[in-house]
Amino acid sequence: MTFRRGVALVPTVRRVVQLTGVQDLKNLEATGELRLEELLVTSSDGVYDRLMADGIDPRSLTNPEVYERVVAYAFLGALAAQAYLDGQEDAATVAQRQFALSDRFYEQVKPRLSDAREPRVASEGLPVVVNPPR
Secondary structure, three states: OOOOOOOOOOOOHHHHHHHHOOOOOHHHHHHOOOOHHHHHHHHHHHHHHHHHHOOOOHHHOOOHHHHHHHHHHHHHHHHHHOOOOOOOOOHHHHHHHHHHHHHHHHHHHOOOOOOOOOOOOOOOOOOOOOOOOO
């Protein structure tokens, strides 16, 4: 699976529930004013853009699924910011907590790049060995 802009990294709301434990998200679509799949794409695009800003090409990641929790909590943060998630706290506090979780998971799985002068991957900076003709 490649990480592409415009495609949800977390494909379904059911997967968001598996990753976060938050229930009753499908009920939010009952009014017809909210499309959760579109918000999943928007949340994925946000993480994609953040990776690009950090100098990491998301399309070259070999395991983009490690970013699923980042997308899921960014998704919940966007819902909380608009007061779609129920709770005793105000929407801003809930949104801040969800975005903080997204940031924490992002930092945990983000590839660690060394100094720009050093290779970023094992194949960079290694000489190509060619056998001379005899």
